[in-house]
Amino acid sequence: MKIGIFVSAISGQKGFEKNVSGHIQVPLQSITELVNGGHEVHLITNSFSEDRSIPFCLPDGIKIHYVADARNRGGVLERKSNQKESVSMFRLLRQVSSMKQICKDEQFDVLHVFGYNRTAYLAGGLKLFGLKTPVVVTMFAAYFPEKFSFLKRILWNRISSVVTATSYVQSTLIKQGIDTKQVKHGIIRKIDEEHDGSELSAKHRVLFWRDLTVHNGADVALAAYLALAKKYPDVEFDFAVRPHWDELKDVDSIIEDYPNICLYRFPYQDGITLPKLLLESICVMMPIRDISIDPQLVIAESLAVGVPVIATDQRSNPEFVIENETGKLIPLDDNQSAIDALDAILSNRENALKMGEDAKSFIEKNWNWKNYVNEIVDVYRHVSKG
DSSP: OEEEEEOSOOOEETTOTTOOOHHHHHHHHHHHHHHHTTOEEEEEEEOOOTTEEOOTTSOTTOEEEEEOOOBOOTTGGGTSSOOOOOBOHHHHHHHHHHHHHHHHHHTOSEEEEEESHHHHHHHHHHHHTTOOSOEEEEESOOOOSOTTHHHHHHHHHHOSEEEESSHHHHHHHHHTTOOEEEOOOOOSOOGGGGOOSOOOOOSOEEEEOSOSSTTTTHHHHHHHHHHHTTTOTTSEEEEEEOOOTTOOTTHHHHTTTOTTEEEEESSOOTTOOHHHHHHTEEEEEEOOSSOOSSSOHHHHHHHHHTOOEEEESSTTGGGTOOBTTTEEEEOTTOHHHHHHHHHHHHTOHHHHHHHHHHHHHHHHHHSOSTTHHHHHHHHHHHHHHO
16 A cells, blocks of 8 residues: 655654654654555655754655644754644645645555644544545544534544554543544564663662653652662662753752762763663653653553553553553552552562563563554555545
8 A cells, every 4th residue: 555654743853863752653663564564655744954853763765745834833842842832824724735735646545644633633624625535543642622622523523544552542532432443553662672782780770761850750759769769778769861941950959968869861971871771670660640642652661671660540551550560550649659669669679570571571462563554554444445
């Protein structure tokens, strides 16, 4: 089949080619899998300036079509501020017109777009304004209720098919009357395979590796670290973080009196890499408050390396973190539960290693790319016939 894949704003800061959001990783890996399955795939994305770069997961030799970006993204692409909510109607109309023309010129069998509610509106709008090509939407998350829901329902109803990876998002959409098929995918970044071959120490770390923000629960992780660092002097309690406009204040000074609490900022100092940190970790702490994508790839990637995860009991997290099997689930905003969960893991290192082994097997068995192409192509063929 000949397939067009639309992903918004794939470009990143130079030097951050492997620090790629899941909403970009998944569709770009989908392209790789589809090409390997014998299909012709084109990428449609927003144009970008020369000071930005292509992510590591974009396969070579793919034909790329560039279109206008209707969103005002503020400083989010430079990791300096939140993404703005405004949309330029002029640029939106240019984007819709360009995408329609690309689909017509290339004669795609199907257009597959990846994103959130706004992307679904774009897909429905394309059909509303005369796109003949069937449109499939992969939803990373779904947010309801919607403003002007009656008008937006017209757009939802124009979409040829809606798919998603997790049971949580599928059930959310079905509750809104939107028929949705679950098509699971695997992880993209195999972090253990990125290890440079340098000598590894025995597992002795606890690792938090998200942006150092309240949204990601960094304050909860910090509270657990401060409570347990002196109890476990042989454990290094680590933060591995990227620059962010809204990170926790004064963390460097707060941890000064704790020699086994370390804050590593990307780009990391010599001898420190994410693969090394993960492979030497007893467990990973992910007390995330605000989940931006289901599944959270940072959780899946940690489990795939063989490290159990402490995560918040919400949304799709329980589909990955199985209590006392692949990690531990804790309530939102509950410092004491985080402390207790981490203490339980550190007090029984043998069981922690067993959970890590089970976590790796769980991901290999349940979240992989083995059936992805067959399942998604079945969706394509169904909508093409319709």
